[in-house]
Amino acid sequence: xxxxxxxxxxxxxxxxxxxxxxxxxxxxxxxxxxxxxxxxxxxxxxxxxxxxxxxxxxxxxxxxxxxxxxxxxxxxxxxxxxxxxxxxxxxxxxxxxxxxxxxxxxxxxxxxxxxxxxxxxxxxxxxxxxxxxxxxxxxxxxxxxxxxxxxxxxxxxxxxxxxxxxxxxxxxxxxxxxxxxxxxxxxxxxxxxxxxxxxxxxxxxxxxxxxxxxxxxxxxxxxxxxxxxxxxxxxxxxxx
Ligand code: PGA
Numbered sequence: 001x002x003x004x005x006x007x008x009x010x011x012x013x014x015x016x017x018x019x020x021x022x023x024x025x026x027x028x029x030x031x032x033x034x035x036x037x038x039x040x041x042x043x044x045x046x047x048x049x050x051x052x053x054x055x056x057x058x059x060x061x062x063x064x065x066x067x068x069x070x071x072x073x074x075x076x077x078x079x080x081x082x083x084x085x086x087x088x089x090x091x092x093x094x095x096x097x098x099x100x101x102x103x104x105x106x107x108x109x110x111x112x113x114x115x116x117x118x119x120x121x122x123x124x125x126x127x128x129x130x131x132x133x134x135x136x137x138x139x140x141x142x143x144x145x146x147x148x149x150x151x152x153x154x155x156x157x158x159x160x161x162x163x164x165x166x167x168x169x170x171x172x173x174x175x176x177x178x179x180x181x182x183x184x185x186x187x188x189x190x191x192x193x194x195x196x197x198x199x200x201x202x203x204x205x206x207x208x209x210x211x212x213x214x215x216x217x218x219x220x221x222x223x224x225x226x227x228x229x230x231x232x233x234x235x236x237x238x239x240x
Contacts, residue, residue, distance in 0.1 A: 001223065002230045003209060005238050009197050012234045013042025016129065016195055019230065021050050023127050023191070029059045033128030033186075034087070035139070036064065036079045039195045040129050044087040051091040058092050063119055065130075065139035066180035067103035069153065077167050078103060101151065101179040108153045112179055116151040119185055128189035132196055135159045136204040136218035140180035143217040149184035153177060183219065187226055194223060196233040205237045 006012040020043065023030050034040070051057055064083060071078040080100050088098055099118060105111040119125070130138050135157065141147050142157045156164075156176055165171040186192070196205050207218050209231070214221040223229045 004230060004232045006232060006234050008236075009042055009234055012195060012197055012232050013046055015232050016040070016043040016193055017046030017050065019193055020047060020127060020129070021055060024055060024057070024060060027126065028056055029061070030126045031122050031124065032060055032062045033125035033189050034062050034064050034083065035129050035131050036066070036082045037131040039131035039197050041086055043129065043195070047087065048090040056092065058094060059097075060093060061097045061122060062088075062093060062099060063122065063125055063181075064100040065128075065186070066178050067101040068175040069103050069108055069177035069179055070175045072104045101181075103179060108177075108179055112151040112153055115179070115181075116185060119151070119181070119188070125189035127191045127193060128186060129193045129195065130186070130220070130223075132194060132201055132204055132220045133160055134163055134200050134204060136207065136220050138183075138194075138220045138223070139186060140178040141183055141186075141219045143219060145216060147216050147219060147222075148182040150182045151180065151185050152182055153179055183222060190228065192223060192226055192229045194220065194229060194231045196231060196237045198234070199236045201237045202239055205233060206239075209233070209238070 004015055006015060064079060067079045073080040075081060101115045102111045132138060135143050140154050156178060161171060161174045165174050168174050204218060208221045214224050
């Protein structure tokens with residue numbers, strides 16, 4: 001696990017974008033694994049700038065990690081909407097190259113299987129960006145005794161619902177279920193970029209970077225087992 005420490009969120013975003021840009025420059029058909037949440041937004045802004053300055057996204061493919069169950073694509077808190085608002089509407093990625101798990105299907109379990117198959121058929125994600133939950137989750141793989149391997153349907157933990165309530169009118173409006181890539185789906189990416197920003201992530205960051213241990217109760221800690229992970233962490237999250 002390679003660790004890059006940055007002074008602040010802005011430099012974290014620039015470092016992260018640099019790594020994505022390098023990959024796209026090397027391979028204009030790169031398969032990008034994308035994430036929602038506030039952490040990658042700065043990196044997406046940098047990618048939009050790079051696109052304006054000539055970096056071509058017309059042949060890349062994207063796969064997102066997760067989606068709320070019960071929200072349609074046009075709901076302003078759906079991850080589909082978020083991704084269009086923060087990235088897809090501003091770069092030249094063709095709509096047909098964009099993949100997100102379906103949150104409002106008749107049969108979520110079936111949709112999870114289909115998504116996993118699409119991911120496999122893509123030939124694998126070249127680079128996956130991840131944020132981290134205050135509880136150490138990655139995508140919606142919540143702390144638990146056992147973690148799922150493939151894309152599946154999960155119940156969100158109370159702490160995740162609380163953390164995400166800031167985006168909804170009230171906590172009761174936050175969906176309680178999500179469709180998410182599993183740990184195996186995430187680990188199938190050739191390269192993983194974990195972004196950790198802000199003081200509220202310090203406890204999870206400490207466990208991952210200082211304990212020398214892994215546990216399923218901190219899903220992100222299992223990233224120590226992946227052969228190509230870069231963590232970019234800002235001072236607030238890393239501490240002294
Ligand atoms: P955040 O969410 O980037 O909004 O902090 C990250 C996550 O919950 O995975």
